[in-house]
Amino acid sequence: MQKLAVVRRDATDQATLAFGVSIIMPCLNEALSLPHCIANANQALAWIEERYSLVGEIVIADNGSTDGSQALARKLGARVVDVPTRGYGAALIGGCQAAFGRYLLMGDADGSYDFTDGVAMIGQLMDGAGLCMGSRFQGGIAPGAMPWKNRYIGNPALTGILNLFFRAGIDDAHCGLRAITKEAFDDLGLSGPGMEFASEMIVKASLKKIRIDQAPATLSVDLRERAPHLRPWRDGWRHLRYLLMLSPTWLFGVPGLLAMAMAAVIFGIAGLYSLGVLHGIPFFGTSWTIVAGYLFTVGHFCLIMAFATHFYGVRRGYRHLYSWLAVMGQKLTLEDALLTGGAMMAASIVGLVAITVQWSSHGFIALPSILPLIMAATLGAVGLQTALGSFLLAIIADNNARLIPRGADVQRL
Numbered sequence: 001m002q003k004l005a006v007v008r009r010d011a012t013d014q015a016t017l018a019f020g021v022s023i024i025m026p027c028l029n030e031a032l033s034l035p036h037c038i039a040n041a042n043q044a045l046a047w048i049e050e051r052y053s054l055v056g057e058i059v060i061a062d063n064g065s066t067d068g069s070q071a072l073a074r075k076l077g078a079r080v081v082d083v084p085t086r087g088y089g090a091a092l093i094g095g096c097q098a099a100f101g102r103y104l105l106m107g108d109a110d111g112s113y114d115f116t117d118g119v120a121m122i123g124q125l126m127d128g129a130g131l132c133m134g135s136r137f138q139g140g141i142a143p144g145a146m147p148w149k150n151r152y153i154g155n156p157a158l159t160g161i162l163n164l165f166f167r168a169g170i171d172d173a174h175c176g177l178r179a180i181t182k183e184a185f186d187d188l189g190l191s192g193p194g195m196e197f198a199s200e201m202i203v204k205a206s207l208k209k210i211r212i213d214q215a216p217a218t219l220s221v222d223l224r225e226r227a228p229h230l231r232p233w234r235d236g237w238r239h240l241r242y243l244l245m246l247s248p249t250w251l252f253g254v255p256g257l258l259a260m261a262m263a264a265v266i267f268g269i270a271g272l273y274s275l276g277v278l279h280g281i282p283f284f285g286t287s288w289t290i291v292a293g294y295l296f297t298v299g300h301f302c303l304i305m306a307f308a309t310h311f312y313g314v315r316r317g318y319r320h321l322y323s324w325l326a327v328m329g330q331k332l333t334l335e336d337a338l339l340t341g342g343a344m345m346a347a348s349i350v351g352l353v354a355i356t357v358q359w360s361s362h363g364f365i366a367l368p369s370i371l372p373l374i375m376a377a378t379l380g381a382v383g384l385q386t387a388l389g390s391f392l393l394a395i396i397a398d399n400n401a402r403l404i405p406r407g408a409d410v411q412r413l
Contacts, residue, residue, distance in 0.1 A: 019054075019055055019056055019057045019099075019100040019101040019102070020048075020052070020053075020054025020055055020056060020101055020102055020103060021045065021048055021054050021055075021056035021057075021101045021102070021103045021104075021105060021122055022056060022057050022058075022059050022096075022099035022100060022101030022103070022104050022105070022182075023041045023044065023045065023056060023057070023058050023059065023105045023106070023107070023115060023118070024059045024061055024092060024095035024096055024099055024104060024105070024106045025037060025041070025058070025059070025060055025061065025095070025106070025107060025108065025109035026061050026063060026088055026091035026092050026095065026106075026108065026109065027060050027061060027062045027063060027065060027069050027073070027091070027109045028062075028063040028064065028065055028069075028091070029065045029066060029067040029069060030065070030067075030069050030109040030110060030224075031065070031067040031068050031069045031072050032223055032224065032225060033109060033110050033111040033222065033223040033224060034060070034069055034072055034073055034076065034109060035072070035076060036111050036223060037107075037109050037110075037111055037115075038058055038073065038076045038077070038078055039076075040111075040114060040115045040116065041058050041078075041115045042058070042077070043115070043116055044105070044115035044116045044118055044119055045057075045058070047116060047119045048119055048122055051119065051123070052122060052123065052126060054103070054122070056101060057078075057079060057099070057100060057101060058077070058078040058079065059078065059079050059080075059081055059095050059098060059099050060073040060078045060079070060080045060081065060095075060109070061081050061083050061091040061092060061094050061095025061098075062080055062081065062082055062083065062091075063083055063086055063087070063090070063091045064084065064086065070082075081094055081095050081098040083095065085193060086193070087193035087194045087197075088193075088194055088195050088197060088198075089190070089191075089192040089193045089194050089195065089196065089197025089198075089200070090193040090194075090197075092106055092197060093190055093191070093193075093197070096180075096182075096185050099182065101182065102181065102182050102183075103122050103125050103126070103179060103180075103181055103182070104179065104180050104181070104182055104185055105118040105121060105122060105177075105178075105179045106176070106177070106178055106179070106180075107176055107177040107178075108176045108177075108222075110222035110223060110224050111220065111222050111223035111224075112145060112176070112219055112220050112221070112222040112223075113134075113176060113177040113217065113218075113219065113220075114177075114217075114218050114220070115177070117134060117139060117177060117215070117216065117217045117218060118134075118177060118179055118215075118217075120215045120216075121134065121177075121178070121179035121213075121215045122179055124179075124213045124215060125179055125180070125181050128211060129211045129212065129213040130180065130181055130183075130184035130205060130210035130211050130212070131178065131179070131180045131181075131184060131201065131202070131205045131210055131211070131212045131213070132178065132179045132180070132212070132213045132214065132215055133170050133172065133173075133175055133178050133202065133212065133213070133214050133215075134172065134175040134176075134177035134178055134214070134215060134216070134217025135170070135171055135172040135175060135214045135215065135216055135217060136172050136175050136217055136218070136219045137171055137172050138171070138172075138214070138215075138216040138217075139216030139217040139218040139219070140216075140218050140219070141218075141219045142218070142219060142220045142221055143221075144221050145219045145220055145221045145222075146219060154236050155172065155173070155174055158173060158174065158199070158236065158239050158240060158243070159171060159172060159173040159174070161240070161243055162199060162202060162203065162243055164250075165203075165243055165246075165247040165249075165250050166202070166203050166206040166207065166243075166246075166247065167206060168202050168203070168205075168206045168212060169212070170202065170212060170214055171214070172214075172217075173198065173199060173202055174198050174199075174239070175217055176198070177217045178201070180201070180205075184205065184210050187208065187210075188200075188201065188204045188205060188208065188210075188318070189204075189316075189317065189318065190204065192242065194235065194238055195235040195238055195239065196235075196238045196239050196241075196242040198239070199239045199242050199243055200242060200246075203242075203243065203246050204246075204318045207246075207313070207318050207319050207320070208318060208320075209320070246313070248305070248306045248308075248309035248310045248313070249306065249310075251305075251306075251309075252302045252303065252305040252306035252309065253302070253303065253306035255299070255302055256298075256299040256300070256301070256302025256303040256305075256306060257299065257303070258299070259295040259296070259298055259299030259302065260295065260296055260299035260300065260303075261299075262292075262295050263291075263292040263293070263295040263296035263299065264292075264296070266288050266289060266291065266292035266295075267289060267292050267296075267371075267375065270286055270288060270289050270292070270371055271371065274286065274369055274371050286369050286370050286371045286374075287370075289370065289371050289374040289375070290370075290374060292374070292378075293374045293375070293377060293378040293381075296378050296382065297378060297381045297382060297385070300382045300385055300386075301385055301389075304385060304386075304389035304392070304393075307389075307393060308389070308392055308393055308396055310322070310325075311393060311396055311397065311403070311404065311405060312396050314405045315396070315397070315398075315405055321404070321405055325404055326404070328404060332402075332403050332404050333401050333402055333403060334390050334391070334393075334394045334401040334402075334403060335401065337386060337387070337389070337390030337393070337403065338387050338390055340383075340386055341383045341384065341385075341386030341387030341388075341389075341390065342383065342387060343383070344379050344380070344382055344383025344386060345379075345380050345383035345384060345387070346383075347379055347383075348376050348377065348379040348380030348383060349380070351372065351375070351376030351379065352373075352376050352377070352380070355367070355372055355373055355376060390403065
């Protein structure tokens, strides 16, 4: 492998340099731990140069420190990038954007991670991975380094949900030591300003079919004399909500299909009793059809939201279009959806008129069954949602009457 030109990391015109590796640390008042972290990062860079012939730099992404961290980092030979937007994710995004290296290795500036563990991660990037995650469960967690609720509840639960939703195949989604190629970082278009950045990187890499590897990483007790910036319950919720927002299938699609399936079962059983096909005491009487109407309408709304958010992700570039939707791409237009919704509303009106005529012919006494009324009303509500939902899809399509994206990458199930 050709060795990159060796350059001093304190050179003044670093924008002209070609670094192989950038080590990025987010920093907010870390003057106490920075000497240890920068020395450790320099050791990692020395090993990387020795093993892979890559020269590196250290980038401190400062988030507004008031304890002199910036001057100290410069004195120790690191390059400081000021990131005015507060947040863990914002700092890392700013640092990675300003980095000159082809490979980016990021880790906290509190002394809890050993940057020499990242040497193997750089090797895996060079071997073809786009993202390499550290795994503290493989590398080892020092006593007192991670709260028990994070170790045994929060991290396993959120990592399990992430793997279920996005099939990432990792065992530690929130390890702060991770490496990514600059090309993959630019391609992901990351934007999460807070701790949810950790999940966003993995989710979008998984959605874009970027190869994700793992490597052992150790976790030590940090060197801070103050409380950590992490807030387990708040940041755990931010991770969970982000996973849900990036998974329309699980947030909208699966609940919608289940609701509509339950409604169909209730309608079917109640209908069979109403027609005399089934006898005896009904398991689902006509009163349950009110619940069925509610479930079917809500389920249909959820499916509209699933389509809308899926198409939005496709158009933003971090999601692939499902193959069965690609087949429909030439057929489904705003006009088609409006005609379908209009036809359902028309059928509903016809049904309601027929029920009213029957009701009046019997002297306006109570109807013998509310099943026809509920089904007609449900059909009308679904038709109206279809019409209005089609306009939502058209708006998401940049005011285009063709609702399904064309020319997008296709994901086969």
